[in-house]
Amino acid sequence: MTTARIREFLNTRRPEGPCLVVDLDVVRSNYHAFRHAMPDSAIYYAVKANPAPEVLQALAALGSSFDCASVAEIQMALDAGATADRISFGNTIKKERDIARAHALGVTLFAVDAHEEVEKIARAAPGARVFCRVLTSGEGAEWPLSRKFGCVPQMAVDVLVYAHQLGLESYGVSFHVGSQMTQVDAWDAALGDAKRVFSQLAKQGIHLKMVNMGGGFPTRYLKDIPAAEAYGKAIDSALRKHFGNHIPLTIIEPGRGMVGNAGVIKAEVVLISRKSDNDANRWVFLDIGKFGGLAETMDEAIRYPIRTVHDGGEMEDCIIAGPTCDSADVLYEKTMYPLPLSLTIGDEVLIEGTGAYTTTYSAVAFNGFEPLKAYVI
16 A cells, blocks of 8 residues: 555655655546446545645546535635536535635535525525435444434425525435445445435426435555445446436545545654553554544544554554644554554654545644645655
């Protein structure tokens, strides 16, 4: 996962402090894999995963569309070369003035999950297309996204009817099965819910056109994951099962699966210690932690591969923590992490699979530490 290009960059540039290095060749390869696996679905890259201008420019040049969570992300996608018709304002929680700004920039596709959001869009972006997000269980995802976003299918019907009544185009349904979803059949039940919403609206003369099947496509951490092609086959089968010969337009929103394995964080061991003379557990403190970009270690949900120069030697489970004066800044403790016994203070380590959801989670200056530096090669 640490490519030869990344190794060469680190060896020749020797950047100081923790930093992320992203290999654009891997991003391009991932895009082509999604394009091949799901040729009939439009790809809307989830900008929040990694909004580096170089990443957005590379994807825009390949023909990608973009899922944006804010006006700032919309502007980033436009600056990267995307046109407004390739942008979705996919956040269901938007200020009315931000809806107006997005509409003024040419964006016409908006996510909703409540009557109140529909009202804002009807006022600020009259005639826009809206899709309603439906709740999913998130079961099987390592980073579930249920509860906060979406509504039950029957409410989705009501919301889309209301949108139609207010002069908006009720365009479709969306869902998100949960981030880092390793079960390829997870989309089946959600597509069944989507079909029921389609059918109920059709009875009222409202014909939806699109299903946004969200993200959830994983990157490899410590365990192997199915290939993009396996997801493509399972999703295609589920679409045909539920929609028959009347398959709607479809969108996918890969984020983690597009950039996760393209990035590696170089970090340094700051301290190795024990809490008592007879403490069986080593504490290994790195110069990066939860507040430096590794927020997804919260609840130890994401377990990153950590490589050292001592790999291959005798290993011992240890507790890994970050450098800040916050007791929450512990990465792995409930399930301790095996690291070489010969690891010592000052050693560099490589944290792989960190191309997604790291720089954007990095605090500006907590404890005076700089935000995570990033290099795109």
